[in-house]
Amino acid sequence: MATTMTKAQIGLTGNSAIAYAMKQINPDVCPAYPITPSTAVVEEFSSYVADGKVDTEFITVESEHSAMSACIGASAAGARVMTATSSQGLALMWEMLYIASGMRLPIVLTDVNRALSAPINIHCDHSDSMGARDSGWIQIYSETVQEAYDNLFQAVRIAENEKVLLPVMVCLDGFITSHAIENISLIDDDDIRQFIGEYKAQHPLLDTDHPVTYGAMTLPDTYIEFKRQQSEAITRAKDVVSEIGKEFGKRFGREYGLMEEYKLDDAEAVIVILSSAAGTTKVAVDELRKAGKKVGILKPRLFRPFPFKEIADALKNVKAVAVLDRADSMSGFGGPLFNEVRSALYELEKRPKVVSRIFGLGGRDYMVKDAVHVFDELLKIVETGKVETLTKYITI
Amino acid sequence: MAEKKNLPIGGIITEGGTAHEYATGGWRKLRPVLDKEKCTNCLICWVMCPDSAIVVQDGKMIGFDMDHCKGCGICAEECPDKVKAINMDEEKD
């Protein structure tokens, strides 16, 4: 673990912080197949296993498809299960992601975001997790190492909540967050143990006195009912995420909501953006605010389920919005976040102008000047009421 | 519909042995027919049948559970060469 200590804080990379959080959670089973840039999560966690620091059954598998399959088997058996992956690894899990959510198994996965091939690239973008956005997993995006660390504990609670019972994906940006050392506050093991509690599966396969079947076939007479149950569960998850974020704040002093609003109150021009790039954008906002510009940021934390009402409410007085996506849906109509934010705003009486900007694919740097440039464009839209370019690539 | 609202979550089945209640013999194309004269009651077919569709009573092979026999012919194949007490006949449509 790469560490440096200062006062009550410790310097950790995102990967080390995730591995350390997993050590504190001490899951029953961790099937994993390491892949860049999440390798260190699996590597460091396997050291904890080897050193006897955790009781986890660590299963080395031959692929990510097998990793997720083993997660599913172990979770159905009644275990608390965690794993981590990135990019092609998540893509190879695809088939099993849907099975995990359909079987309502509260698995927690860390996705260290990385671009998908081709062309092959190991650096950050969100094409991996955005591709999995319809897989029925709850998705939480983290801006910083601290957020990623804190989110992992909350993910366990959210997944296992009896109103939810769904798998959760905690996302952080590959290399940017996974490999940068940040000073973070750790929580005591005992406090974590109390916060997450013990996991008691409702229908564990290993309870042979109450035999159950997982994965049975359903025909047209029931399949749709099961999907509706699943849809209702992920809809309910939104309030559970809020409640647990508040409880986390009460216990540990860092409260989490569905999204973060940065200088949004009187903002006329707003960037909506996920994860680490929100931090860069905050610097641009601070600079522009000094010059008297009314700019702000909306950083969704929860992307699945999509908090459409809350997002519309947060943006209802804004005049121009740019949704910045670190992934392209290849629909010819902007990125995935853009489409959903724009759709959420449709319910408003007075809708802001909304444009799509795709940035930073394959790890291309997104700088303060890029954010400033987007804000300049937005302020022009505020002034003229006209959108010149609805969708385009930036950081080019 | 009220019943459907209470379906167990995740499509699980919350009791064991429910395969008994689900007749899977409907898609059989070939039907096993036993020649009682030849059968030596060695019960190899009972061991080999993948659907537990060989009915045995008092240690004797007495026939087939046609609700669950899928007509795979494994029993006929595995019945010892010198005996060959099971024949696979075409199902009538």
Ligand code: SF4
């Ligand atoms: S045909 Fe197949 S399923 Fe039917 S009794 Fe023989 S072995 Fe069993």
Ligand code: SF4
């Ligand atoms: S394998 Fe043949 S001989 Fe043996 S019990 Fe079955 S039908 Fe009879």
